[in-house]
Amino acid sequence: MLFTGRITADAQTRTVSGDKQVTNFTVALNQRYKTKAGEKKEKTAFVNCSYWVNPGLAVYLTKGAIVEISGWVEAQTWENRDGKVQADLVCSVDTVKLFGNTTAKAADKTEEKKAQSKKAVAGGEEDDDLPF
Template identity: 80%
Template sequence: MLFTGRITANAEVRTIKGDKQVTNFTVALNQRYKTKAGEKKEKTAYVNCSYWVNPGLAVYLTKGAVVEIAGWVEAQTWTQQDGTVKADLICSVDNVKLFGSTAAKADETPKAKKAEKKAVAAGGGDDDDDLPF
């Protein structure tokens, strides 16, 4: 399944069985629509995601970030102590595409980011005389 939504809280990395790591996060899917009477409505579904490939991605999966997720989705049900049945949507993530992140390092300002990009685009130094063109 392929879906796009916003991350509801910063991703957490857990270590399982010694050396395996999993990144867990939740994505909110919003649907806006109008009823026949013209009334505006909104529904939200939450999908609990588990990403097993790269735990380093967790620093980018911050609250409010827009992501596109590809993976296997299934419903998981359980019965509470009072007898009511609850359900969750669980996604085993194969691929994550990050569209926007709210993560900003405290020591990195927008001007510093621009200067860094400019230096990389210019070749990274003053020794540009050996270019082949």
């Protein structure tokens, strides 16, 4: 299935079964339409996505980014605490196509992470006597 939507929150990468990594994110799909009475309506569906190919892509999958997803979509059911059956749309992603300026956001996040790691290594202080 091929669909285009907006990412609802920054993607999360986790390690499963030893060394495999999966990137999880949710895409919102909006449908706008008019009723016979001329009233404008909007419906939103959410698709939980799992991407197994490249965990480095998670940096670019940020909240609000527009993506085109190609993959296998299926409905999964589960029971909530009240015993009521619920359903989710789940996609095993084959390809991701990014739209818009997500590169600038990713660069900002990468620089921020580098700065945080420098502070953590140096104990929050800059050491000026290093030769490099």
